[in-house]
Amino acid sequence: MHIPIIDFSTFLDPSSSDGAKLKTAKELDQACREVGFFYLAGHGIDSTVFKDMLANAKHFFTTASHEEKEEIKVKPSGEGSGDDSRGYRVVERADAGYEALDFLRELETEGPPYTKGLGRNQWPKSPSNFRSVAEDYTARLVDLGIAIMKAFAMALDVPEKVFVSRIDQSFWQLRMAAYPGVPKDSDTSKSGLYQHSDFGILTFLLTDEHRGSLKVLAPNGKDWISADPVSDALICNIGDMLSVWTDGIYKSTQHKVLHNSENTRISIPFFFDPNWDARIEPVLGNSDEKSKTEGVNYKDIFTGAIKYPY
Known part of the structure; x- marks a missing residue:
């Protein structure tokens, strides 16, 4: 399988002309497709x-104290400023392990206390430009996401309005992740992320220079290929909701992370998702034929995907 550069x-x-x-x-x-x-x-x-x-994410994960990380850890919804989703956490599973720091679009709510997903972002205090850089990056990717949806x-x-009317207030999620290094003589790695597809619309991925960590499932359903970083390019993949929106014409592909380097890997996915209250239904195909997929409410899918504690 070849991953195209566009x-x-x-x-x-x-x-540019329309053509x-x-x-x-x-x-x-x-x-x-x-x-x-x-x-x-x-x-x-x-x-x-x-x-x-990348530098700010690495600085946080490698220099922040345990107390600094605990101060902004993810908290359960209904408990003060917690909403099950924003802040620092550690993911530990039999087949995966990494640290993460999550930020999401902020919506007006009745909280605190906040319901699941609708809290306020928790920002590290160091580096001093952490928040400003992240917010600038987010604004750029939101604009880019809208442009791609128009394409x-x-x-x-x-x-255009079929797509744009449901993503003009995208409930985006910015995640910074650190996959710990593993011993050189280790024959198995628990530094990674289990096999999955993304549940949203479109993911923009920025990573450091590590190669061989991100694996994409080939169309034959058996082989895995490496999606290594390409200089100045973002790695992009579509999610389950875009597959629903296109009635299965666009494919949300399974992928995973298996990190085997001795050094920490920094990965920054940005999930460009629908508006919080968007209803996503197939827009293609013959109206006389039964759709292959059923519509979904974005907020239901999001809240169903969030689990606490991690």
């Missing part, structure tokens, strides 16, 4: 932003 600059250029934009949109469309993963180049984000994000609409020949 230059998105033409679609972002306001001077040129359609060509780029069709490249995205083909990648989503056949692979479910692609590298996105020409995204308009300066490489210094990537470097700052999908063009490729699929559906009205």
Whole structure:
């Protein structure tokens, strides 16, 4: 399986013709139909932003004290500022292990106390520019996510508003993760993330230079290939909801992390998801035929996916 590299600059250029934009949109469309993963180049984000994000995440995970991490740990909903989802946590399973720091779009609620998913973000105090860099990065990816959804609409020949009206207030999630290094002579690794597909729309992944850690399941359902970082490009994959939205035409692909390096791996996925109250239903296919998939309410899927304690 080949993961394509797609230059998105033409679609972002306001001077580009509709024909040129359609060509780029069709490249995205083909990648989503056949692979479910692609590298996105020409995204308009300066490489210094990537470097700052990775450096700040590494600084937090490798230098923050136990007390500093505990101060912003994820707390259960209904308990003060907790909402089961925002802050620091450690994931430990028989087949996986990593540290994570999660931030999500903030919505107006009646809390505190907060219901699941609707709390307030907890930011590290160090580095001093941690929050400003992360918020700038988030704003850029939200704009990029909207642009890609417009490209999908063009490729699929559906009205832009069908997609944009349900992602214009995207309930995004920014995660910073640290996969611990493992001993050189270890023949098995518990530093990683179990096999899964993402439940949302679109994931943008920024990672450090480690190779061989991210594995993508090939179309034959047996082989795993490495999705290694490509300089100045984001690794992107579509999620289950985009598959629902396109009635299964776009494929959400299984993937996992199996980290075997002696050094810590930093990974920063950004989950571009629908609006909190969005209803996602198939928009393609013959209206006289029964859809392959049923619609879903985003907030129900999100809250069902959040489990506490970790």
